[in-house]
Amino acid sequence: MELRIFNIRIPFLYPFTTSFGTEHARDALILELRDGDITAYSECVTSTRPDYGYEDNSTALHLIRDVFAPMIKELPSPQEFNAMGKKVKGDNMARGAVEMLLWDYHSKAKGMPLHKYMGGTKEHIDVGLSVGMDSIPRMEKRIEDALNAGYRRIKVKIEKGKEKEILGAVRDRFPEIVLTADANSCYSIHDIELIKSIDRYNLQYLEQPLNFDDLIYHSRLAKEISTPICLDESITSPEKAQKAMEIGACSVINIKPGRIGGLTDSMEVASICRRNGGHVWVGGMLETGVGRSFNVAMACNPNVDYPGDTAPNSRYFEHDIVTNPFVMKDGSIAPNRGPGIGVNIDYGEFVRRTESSARIF
Ligand code: OSB
Numbered sequence: 001m002e003l004r005i006f007n008i009r010i011p012f013l014y015p016f017t018t019s020f021g022t023e024h025a026r027d028a029l030i031l032e033l034r035d036g037d038i039t040a041y042s043e044c045v046t047s048t049r050p051d052y053g054y055e056d057n058s059t060a061l062h063l064i065r066d067v068f069a070p071m072i073k074e075l076p077s078p079q080e081f082n083a084m085g086k087k088v089k090g091d092n093m094a095r096g097a098v099e100m101l102l103w104d105y106h107s108k109a110k111g112m113p114l115h116k117y118m119g120g121t122k123e124h125i126d127v128g129l130s131v132g133m134d135s136i137p138r139m140e141k142r143i144e145d146a147l148n149a150g151y152r153r154i155k156v157k158i159e160k161g162k163e164k165e166i167l168g169a170v171r172d173r174f175p176e177i178v179l180t181a182d183a184n185s186c187y188s189i190h191d192i193e194l195i196k197s198i199d200r201y202n203l204q205y206l207e208q209p210l211n212f213d214d215l216i217y218h219s220r221l222a223k224e225i226s227t228p229i230c231l232d233e234s235i236t237s238p239e240k241a242q243k244a245m246e247i248g249a250c251s252v253i254n255i256k257p258g259r260i261g262g263l264t265d266s267m268e269v270a271s272i273c274r275r276n277g278g279h280v281w282v283g284g285m286l287e288t289g290v291g292r293s294f295n296v297a298m299a300c301n302p303n304v305d306y307p308g309d310t311a312p313n314s315r316y317f318e319h320d321i322v323t324n325p326f327v328m329k330d331g332s333i334a335p336n337r338g339p340g341i342g343v344n345i346d347y348g349e350f351v352r353r354t355e356s357s358a359r360i361f
């Protein structure tokens with residue numbers, strides 16, 4: 001049995017700008033587990049800098065290599081690993097990468113597609129697009145192209161001071177579309193009046209306006225604005241999801257399996273949110289085809305009821321590291337049919353994109 005970690009770099013077709021910065025490439029950590037005739041993969045959703053959350057590729061490399069990998073030598077089930085791994089305080093992205101590797105491994109061992117192995121029921125998932133900040137004409141062009149391609153909702157990134165310019169222009173141009181905005185925690189509770197001004201744009205929800213780990217102030221904000229709040233960064237566990245629903249911090253949750261420490265807890269978060277009357281969708285972290293396939297498998301879960309950020313990543317990359325990237329048709333994507341995550345690695349591209357690699361065991 002062999003476990004390897006690869007650091008690969010794929011340049012974006014155009015820069016992706018959020019309130020926390022601009023990214024020019026995806027710097028992904030890919031795990032590869034070889035055991036007999038099974039090869040399993042997963043991707044850690046960290047990037048080079050701790051901008052979205054506090055983890056980055058360097059911290060994740062340490063946690064994966066020195067803490068989590070030693071726990072999987074006997075190939076435990078994802079649920080067994082989840083219980084063991086959660087004794088570590090934090091580092092969900094590193095833990096999630098290892099948990100998802102086990103999901104791919106065990107579903108391949110059973111010869112089942114991952115989404116079915118997880119109990120997913122959908123054959124098609126609804127897809128939305130996340131549009132990074134750019135000049136208004138370029139954002140409008142991207143939205144227009146996306147609508148022509150059939151995307152089921154548009155999310156635009158905003159930042160403090162630019163909300164009016166971006167949302168005003170987009171709403172004027174596209175008065176009827178299902179529109180959302182993602183602030184990536186750029187506001188504080190002192191900005192309540194400014195945030196209230198967003199109500200006029202008729203958003204389906206406003207994503208993560210306040211601090212990355214906050215629940216209390218989001219619950220206060222939710223009572224002051226009419227736009228529903230969706231939490232992304234703040235929901236890192238089923239317990240956080242339960243607390244958020246109990247205090248009314250949000251009514252929508254963006255599930256990213258990488259942020260929640262894997263698929264076991266992501267399914268739990270989805271169920272908690274829906275039981276409490278909320279809505280659920282699956283987000284993304286600009287992953288390669290490997291990471292994307294876990295998000296798509298999660299989106300097949302019956303508790304996911306809103307379109308996700310599971311756009312085919314051909315929108316971001318010229319070349320992916322898989323030969324069968326997802327293809328969207330009429331705003332929907334079909335999960336892969338092959339066993340496990342069902343992707344075929346493009347080894348030539350994978351090697352070309354590899355910056356460094358190491359054998360863990
Ligand atoms: O907050 O949803 C986010 C990308 C990187 C970091 C954070 C976020 C995003 C996205 C991209 O919105 C969505 C995608 O992967 O297509």
Ligand code: MG
Nearest residue numbers: 182207208232
């Ligand atoms: Mg977000």
